[in-house]
Amino acid sequence: xxxxxxxxxxxxxxxxxxxxxxxxxxxxxxxxxxxxxxxxxxxxxxxxxxxxxxxxxxxxxxxxxxxxxxxxxxxxxxxxxxxxxxxxxxxxxxxxxxxxxxxxxxxxxxxxxxxx
Amino acid sequence: xxxxxxxxxxxxxxxxxxxxxxxxxxxxxxxxxxxxxxxxxxxxxxxxxxxxxxxxxxxxxxxxxxxxxxxxxxxxxxxxxxxxxxxxxxxxxxxxxxxxxxxxxxxxxxxxxx
Numbered sequence: 576x577x578x579x580x581x582x583x584x585x586x587x588x589x590x591x592x593x594x595x596x597x598x599x600x601x602x603x604x605x606x607x608x609x610x611x612x613x614x615x616x617x618x619x620x621x622x623x624x625x626x627x628x629x630x631x632x633x634x635x636x637x638x639x640x641x642x643x644x645x646x647x648x649x650x651x652x653x654x655x656x657x658x659x660x661x662x663x664x665x666x667x668x669x670x671x672x673x674x675x676x677x678x679x680x681x682x683x684x685x686x687x688x689x690x691x
Numbered sequence: 692x693x694x695x696x697x698x699x700x701x702x703x704x705x706x707x708x709x710x711x712x713x714x715x716x717x718x719x720x721x722x723x724x725x726x727x728x729x730x731x732x733x734x735x736x737x738x739x740x741x742x743x744x745x746x747x748x749x750x751x752x753x754x755x756x757x758x759x760x761x762x763x764x765x766x767x768x769x770x771x772x773x774x775x776x777x778x779x780x781x782x783x784x785x786x787x788x789x790x791x792x793x794x795x796x797x798x799x800x801x802x803x804x805x
Contacts, residue, residue: 682734
């Protein structure tokens with residue numbers, strides 16, 4: 576399978592716990608995105624990596640959220656001290672190609688987080 | 692701020708009917724527009740990508756158009772099938788502070804009735 580892979584698919588955690596999600600992009604893609612989607616809404620941008628550099632973070636990304644992409648390969652998104660409002664689908668996407676704007680984005684299956 | 696709007700929020704059609712899904716965007720400085728399909732509880736599957744210099748793209752029974760001047764895109768589905776039932780999302784690629792990022796509409800939930 577050469578698509579975008581996310582792990583785990585589902586996560587249930589108690590409020591106040593820390594959680595970490597992993598995304599493996601399409602191997603030749605140097606651009607990686609994290610999005611968050613709540614029920615009935617479209618995905619909202621969280622953060623962007625080009626290779627290993629985190630170039631942009633949304634104001635949605637509070638101090639409790641941190642993302643990394645060591646060596647420009649897989650990425651992790653960590654949420655500390657989870658709150659019920661963090662319950663959502665967390666989606667990872669990757670894009671490649673020489674052009675910064677003319678390439679298709681591919682999404683993973685997402686990680687569904689439920690904070691109880 | 693860029694905004695993407697999809698109307699209607701839900702649509703129900705009988706099998707075999709041709710249908711059009713609408714997408715409008717507020718900022719004409721769009722680099723490309725992408726249509727996605729999302730099944731319940733799943734991720735997004737890319738359907739069609741239209742570059743800003745293009746007017747339309749076709750894939751099988753799907754045809755997407757882009758009119759930057761009017762801020763509109765449409766997704767045409769021919770001869771709909773029950774397997775087409777899903778939520779369809781459109782997203783415009785815009786330049787952000789440090790990246791090109793997608794801005795999504797809320798989607799149109801399509802139900803194709805056998």
